[in-house]
Amino acid sequence: MTGSVLLAGILADARLLEVLGLTGVPQSLPGRLAGGARAGIDRNGWPRLVPGQGTVAAMRVLPNPALDRYARVMGLVPQDDVLGLGAGAAEGEPQADLAAAIARHVLAAPADLPADAVARRLPAMGVLAASELRGVQGPYSGGSLVERREPQDVQIVGQEEAYSGFFAVKVSQLRHRTHDGGMTPTVRREVLASGDAVVLLPWDPVRDRVLLIEQFRTAPLLRHDPQPWLLETVAGRIDAGETVEEAARREAREEANLSVTRMFPAIHHYPSPGVLGEYLYLYVGIADLPDGVEGVHGLESEAEDIRGHLVDRADLTRMAMEGQLTNGPLAMIALWLDRRHEAIRAELGMA
Numbered sequence: 001m002t003g004s005v006l007l008a009g010i011l012a013d014a015r016l017l018e019v020l021g022l023t024g025v026p027q028s029l030p031g032r033l034a035g036g037a038r039a040g041i042d043r044n045g046w047p048r049l050v051p052g053q054g055t056v057a058a059m060r061v062l063p064n065p066a067l068d069r070y071a072r073v074m075g076l077v078p079q080d081d082v083l084g085l086g087a088g089a090a091e092g093e094p095q096a097d098l099a100a101a102i103a104r105h106v107l108a109a110p111a112d113l114p115a116d117a118v119a120r121r122l123p124a125m126g127v128l129a130a131s132e133l134r135g136v137q138g139p140y141s142g143g144s145l146v147e148r149r150e151p152q153d154v155q156i157v158g159q160e161e162a163y164s165g166f167f168a169v170k171v172s173q174l175r176h177r178t179h180d181g182g183m184t185p186t187v188r189r190e191v192l193a194s195g196d197a198v199v200l201l202p203w204d205p206v207r208d209r210v211l212l213i214e215q216f217r218t219a220p221l222l223r224h225d226p227q228p229w230l231l232e233t234v235a236g237r238i239d240a241g242e243t244v245e246e247a248a249r250r251e252a253r254e255e256a257n258l259s260v261t262r263m264f265p266a267i268h269h270y271p272s273p274g275v276l277g278e279y280l281y282l283y284v285g286i287a288d289l290p291d292g293v294e295g296v297h298g299l300e301s302e303a304e305d306i307r308g309h310l311v312d313r314a315d316l317t318r319m320a321m322e323g324q325l326t327n328g329p330l331a332m333i334a335l336w337l338d339r340r341h342e343a344i345r346a347e348l349g350m351a
Contacts, residue, residue, distance in 0.1 A: 002063075003062075004060055004061065004062050004063075005060075005061060005063055005078055005081060005082075005083050006027060006029070006058050006059070006060050006081055006082045006083065007022075007024070007058060007059045007060075007061055007082075007083050007084050008029060008033070008049070008056055008057075008058045008082050008083070008084040008085060009033050009036060009039060009046070009047050009056065009057075009084045009085070009094065010036065010039045010040055010084065010094040010096055010099055011039075011040075011076075011083060011084030012057055012058050012059040012084065013096045013099075013100075015096045015097060015099075015100040016040065016096065016099060016100050016103060017059065017061075018100070019066075019100050019103045019104055019107070020064070020066045020067050020070060020103065020107075021064060021066050022059075022061045022062075022064065022066075022067060023061070024059040024060050024061035024062070025059070025060045025061075026057070026058070026059055026060075027058045027059065027060050028055040028056060028057060028058055029049065029055065029056040029058050029082065030051070030052075030054075030055060030056075031049050031050050031051045031052055031053075031054060031055075031056060032049075032050050032052065032053075032054040032056060033047040033048070033049060033050070033056055033088070034047060034048050034049075034050045034088050034091070035047045035048055035086075035087070035088025035089055035090055035091055036048075036086075036088050036090070036094050037090040037091055037092030037093065037094060037095075037241075038089075038090045038094075038241060039084075039086075039094040039099060040074075040094065040095075040096075040098070040099025040100075040102055040103065041095070041098060041099060041102060041122075041126055041240050041241050042122065043073075043074055043075045043119055043122060044075070044086060044087055044089065045086070045089070045090060046074070046076065046084060046085055046086025046087070046088065047084075047085060047086065047088040047094075048085060048086065048087060048088035049079075049082070049085055058082070066107055067083075069106070069107065069111075069115070070103060070106055070107065071083060072115035073106050073115045073118045073119050073122075074106075074119070075119065095241060097133060098126070098129060098130055098133060098240060098241065101129035101130070101132055101133055102122070102125050102126055102129045102240065104129070105125040105128060105129055106118060106122075106125065108161065109121070109161070109164065110161065110164075113164070121164055121165075123239070123240070124165075124166060124167070124168070124195070125240075126239065126240025126241070127194075127195035127196070127237050127238065127239060127240060128168070128193055128195045128277075129240060130195070130196070130238065130239075130240045130241070131195040131196040131238070131277075131279065134196060134244075134279070135279065139268075149177065153176060153177035154174060154175070154176045154177070155174060155175045155176070155183070156172060156173070156174045157173040157174060157175065157186050158172070158173040159171070159172045159173070162190070167192055167193060167194045168192075168193045169190060169191070169192055169193070170190070170191050170193050170277070171188065171189070171190050172188070172189050172190075172191070173186055173187070173188055174186065174187060174189060175187070190275070191275060191276070191277045192275060192276050192277060192278075193277040194237075194276065194277060194278045195237055195238070195277070195278065196237070196238050196244075196278065196279045196280070196281065197235055197236060197237050197238060197278060197279075197280055197281070198235065198236065198238055198244050198247045198248045198251065198280070198281045198283065199233050199234070199235045199280050199281065199282045199283065199329045199330075199333065200233060200234040200235065200248045200251060200252055200260065200263070200283050200284075200285045201233045201234070201266075201282075201283070201284050201285065201330070201333045201334070201337065202234065202252065202256065202258055202260060202285050202286075202287040202289065203284050203285065203286060203287065203289075203313065203337060203341075204286075204287055204288060204289035205286065205341070205344065205345055205348060205350055206350075207289060207290075208312065208313050208314075208341075209289055209310055209311060209312045209313055210289070210310075210311055210313055210316055210337075211234075211256055211258065211287070211289055211293065211294070211308055211309070211310060211311075212231050212232065212233065212308070212309045212311055212316075212330070213231070213232050213233065213234060213255055213256060213306050213307065213308055213309070214229055214230065214231055214232070214306070214307045214308075214309060215229065215230065215232065215298070215304070215305060215306045215307070216228055216229050216305065217229075217230050220326075230326060230327050231309065231324075231325060231326075231327060231330060232327045232329075232330055233327075233329060233330050233333060234248075234251050234252050234255045234256055234258075234285075235251060235255075235329065236250075236251040236254070236255070238281075244281045245263060245283075248260070248263060248281075248283055248285065249285075252285060252287070254297070254298065254299055254304075255297055255298060255304070255306050256295075256297055256306070256308055257293075257295060257297050258285075258287050258293070259287065259288075260285035260286065260287050261285075261286045261287070262285070262286045262348070263283045263284070263285045263286070264283060264284045264285075264286075264340070264344055265281070265282070265283055266282035266283060266284060266332075266333050266336045266337075266340075267282050267332055267333070267336055268280065268281045268282060269282070269332075271328055271329065280329055282329060282332065282333050282336070284333065284336075284337055284340075284344065286348070289310060291310070293308065293310065294307070294308035294309060294310055295307075295308050296308070313337065313338070313341065316334045316337075316338075317334060317335065317337075317338040319334070320334040320335055320338075
């Protein structure tokens with residue numbers, strides 16, 4: 001882009017301007033914006049300008065390389081000198097904090113990576129960006145037992161993305177505060193950045209049984225495990241723009257064709273914080289589980305082949321205690337439900 005351009009809608013928001021390193025002169029456009037709930041999240045999520053009454057806040061700026069790169073990745077082109085407009089498919093308010101976090105990931109991608117290649121990673125970038133925003137909110141690990149740390153207790157010397165696919169491998173050079181008050185030497189740490197996920201165990205408190213799913217997993221296969229078909233819970237990544245609870249209900253529909261009523265939070269945790277940048281939100285979901293509900297489900301677009309199993313809750317506890325559940329989140333939530341099922345029944349008015 002050459003010459004000044006008028007940024008409209010969320011693209012003129014102070015949070016996006018800061019990420020893109022832009023300043024400008026505030027202006028306004030006649031009309032109103034429609035759609036655009038996923039502006040800055042999806043490539044086709046930008047709003048449309050509807051002529052008529054009202055005004056739209058805008059910002060006149062001089063383009064810079066960051067804006068040029070971001071616009072190419074997002075598929076944005078000026079419309080009558082205005083940048084930040086599109087088809088406006090999804091109605092609702094845009095999420096500026098999330099859009100700004102995604103923009104940081106877009107600009108951090110290798111400069112020699114074509115814009116279309118970066119655009120294909122937008123869903124994964126959105127998952128990571130949303131995970132970072134939830135991470136800032138806590139909870140604070142260790143309660144009062146662990147000393148509260150300050151931002152200066154970790155110094156990031158350098159950071160790069162060594163691999164970008166469905167997941168990413170991030171390499172950090174950093175120093176951190178030691179327990180005696182000093183600082184470590186600069187160390188190299190590699191993390192598989194996969195983003196947050198939700199885990200849901202459907203439980204029928206009337207019949208006192210749960211629904212488990214069975215599916216093939218590559219990681220156990222590579223470990224030479226003779227049984228790479230694992231019993232698991234319903235689970236999946238939390239997409240950008242959806243809440244944890246919305247993701248749980250969506251995954252229940254996709255993987256088990258189930259509708260969940262109430263959800264009870266269990267033990268949220270990092271499953272392997274030494275190497276895996278993933279935080280798991282565990283829930284027990286109340287569901288109707290009659291005979292014959294098991295089925296085979298999953299998204300064909302993701303080559304999912306998922307078989308359901310009905311298991312009595314008492315048998316689930318026994319399987320966990322006998323080491324038959326090699327999926328960690330399932331074993332954890334099974335034991336949690338064993339301790340909490342009576343309290344949940346009471347809360348549901350079934351005591």
